[in-house]
Amino acid sequence: MTLESLLKNETFTLVAGGGLLALGLSLIQISPIKINPWTAIGKLLKKLLNSLGRATNGDVLVKLDEVTHAQKEAQKNWKNWRFA
Secondary structure, three states: OOOHHHHHHHHHHHHHHHHHHHHHHHHHHOOOOOHHHHHHHHHHHHHHHHHHHHHHOOOHHHHHHHHHHHHHHHHHHHHHHOOO
């Protein structure tokens, strides 16, 4: 029998196809690949919202940094202050 005649034989094709399917499924079962598409979507959404928030509140963040720096300086000065 030649390969062409085997491929034309419906029984052989079904058995070979079932065997390949069984082999493929056992490989998947042996080494499962865990892919969670929701994680990727969540990370992308987080980046998008983070950049949108920074663009919207950029001036507020700059002012907050200034106030934080001033507060740290005041705490440093307060620690050096001594009561008589």
